[in-house]
Amino acid sequence: MSGISLAGVTKRYPGGVLAVKGVDIDIESGEFVTLVGPSGCGKTTTLRTIAGFETPTDGNIRIDDENVTDAPPYERDTGMVFQDFALFPHMTIHENIAYGMEAAGEYTDEEIDARVEEMLELVELPGVGDRTPDQLSGGQQQRIALARALAPRPKALLLDEPLASLDKQLREQMQVELRRIQQEIGITTVFVTHNQEEALTMSDRLAVMNDGKFEQVGPPEDVYNDPDSRFVADFLGTANIFDGSVTAIEDGYATVECADVTVQATAQNGISTGDDVSVIVRPERIRFAAASESDADADATANATANASASSSTNPSADGGTQPAPETVFKGEITFKRHLGSSVEFRVETDAGRELVVVRRSGLDERGPGDRVTVSIGAADCRLVEE
Ligand code: ADP
Numbered sequence: 284m285s286g287i288s289l290a291g292v293t294k295r296y297p298g299g300v301l302a303v304k305g306v307d308i309d310i311e312s313g314e315f316v317t318l319v320g321p322s323g324c325g326k327t328t329t330l331r332t333i334a335g336f337e338t339p340t341d342g343n344i345r346i347d348d349e350n351v352t353d354a355p356p357y358e359r360d361t362g363m364v365f366q367d368f369a370l371f372p373h374m375t376i377h378e379n380i381a382y383g384m385e386a387a388g389e390y391t392d393e394e395i396d397a398r399v400e401e402m403l404e405l406v407e408l409p410g411v412g413d414r415t416p417d418q419l420s421g422g423q424q425q426r427i428a429l430a431r432a433l434a435p436r437p438k439a440l441l442l443d444e445p446l447a448s449l450d451k452q453l454r455e456q457m458q459v460e461l462r463r464i465q466q467e468i469g470i471t472t473v474f475v476t477h478n479q480e481e482a483l484t485m486s487d488r489l490a491v492m493n494d495g496k497f498e499q500v501g502p503p504e505d506v507y508n509d510p511d512s513r514f515v516a517d518f519l520g521t522a523n524i525f526d527g528s529v530t531a532i533e534d535g536y537a538t539v540e541c542a543d544v545t546v547q548a549t550a551q552n553g554i555s556t557g558d559d560v561s562v563i564v565r566p567e568r569i570r571f572a573a574a575s576e577s578d579a580d581a582d583a584t585a586n587a588t589a590n591a592s593a594s595s596s597t598n599p600s601a602d603g604g605t606q607p608a609p610e611t612v613f614k615g616e617i618t619f620k621r622h623l624g625s626s627v628e629f630r631v632e633t634d635a636g637r638e639l640v641v642v643r644r645s646g647l648d649e650r651g652p653g654d655r656v657t658v659s660i661g662a663a664d665c666r667l668v669e670e
């Protein structure tokens with residue numbers, strides 16, 4: 284198995300479209316990396332430069348430590364699966380899977396037959412070799428497309444939205460299946476999707492693409508929890524975003540003045556006073572005050588919190604005691620609630636007119652639309668990025 288490196292890969296199509304603008308990544312042997320981003324951001328073009336169907340206008344590509352930038356596709360040993368996985372309709376499943384090995388001309392019939400059987404076992408469809416593609420369901424055909432790509436033992440697997448045409452349930456099943464197969468044979472994989480959930484759940488690392496560039500590359504948890512930009516926060520999952528400017532940094536906390544609220548956030552990312560920033564808060568990081576609290580109690584909580592934040596910003600713990608981290612508190616009303624299975628999503632309209640998205644574990648909260656609530660955001664639950 285082998286890694287893939289892209290260095291400064293750039294693609295300008297004849298006619299002028301600059302589709303990929305100098306992307307860099309070192310993909311390790313056996314790693315599953317996903318390119319994710321909105322339609323037209325350059326995912327397919329990047330994948331096709333790795334496969335050799337497009338030649339970069341600048342930069343270079345290495346597979347298994349060999350510079351393949353100008354090598355034709357058949358010299359690169361990659362297996363590819365597309366969204367419209369197009370099996371050859373007039374060939375049997377066996378012939379479809381054998382196709383790459385037959386074309387290579389390096390294998391005996393016995394080797395090919397044994398490998399086809401092995402691939403059918405791997406994708407859990409033993410015994411379908413004599414059928415034709417139209418005798419299989421969409422999900423089964425996609426497994427065969429995968430078996431066909433893997434049969435010649437490629438150095439890397441390249442997948443362009445291979446699950447996009449499957450319905451939701453089948454798609455989720457195939458996500459698990461694809462990952463199982465990839466891990467079982469340990470093949471280096473580059474997967475392209477515009478589906479952020481797919482990217483977050485399947486990958487060792489993901490590269491979030493925007494307008495031909497990699498905005499951020501990292502493991503799903505890191506990119507989700509610590510987005511480097513407003514774009515990444517917004518594209519992956521749901522984000523509450525507060526735009527404002529930093530008016531003070533004290534004791535490790537930044538005060539961010541926004542139009543409707545002042546947010547206290549842990550200082551980070553080299554942000555300094557005067558910077559225009561976005562404060563990003565994931566919905567599951569927002570807390571509700573206890574359900575039993577009346578509005579008056581909620582007021583008391585808000586005051587207590589305000590005191591806590593005031594004291595922690597004016598008193599740098601001279602006594603060595605730990606001050607509670609500052610919080611930002613909102614009062615508002617639940618306008619919408621929906622069940623997401625293991626969690627519940629709420630929309631809260633704050634008294635200043637901002638809509639917040641809050642996600643809580645299912646079964647913990649009886650409140651619903653029309654109820655008044657006090658919500659709070661801890662300074663440590665805020666991600667600060669330059670606007
Ligand atoms: P994605 O896969 O992320 O949707 P693509 O890589 O297909 O994005 O396309 C990136 C950009 O390049 C788009 O603006 C698209 O219109 C353009 N593009 C793609 N293929 C070609 C081509 N063969 N000729 C000219 N422009 C192209």
Ligand code: MG
Pocket residue numbers: 326327328
């Ligand atoms: Mg595409």
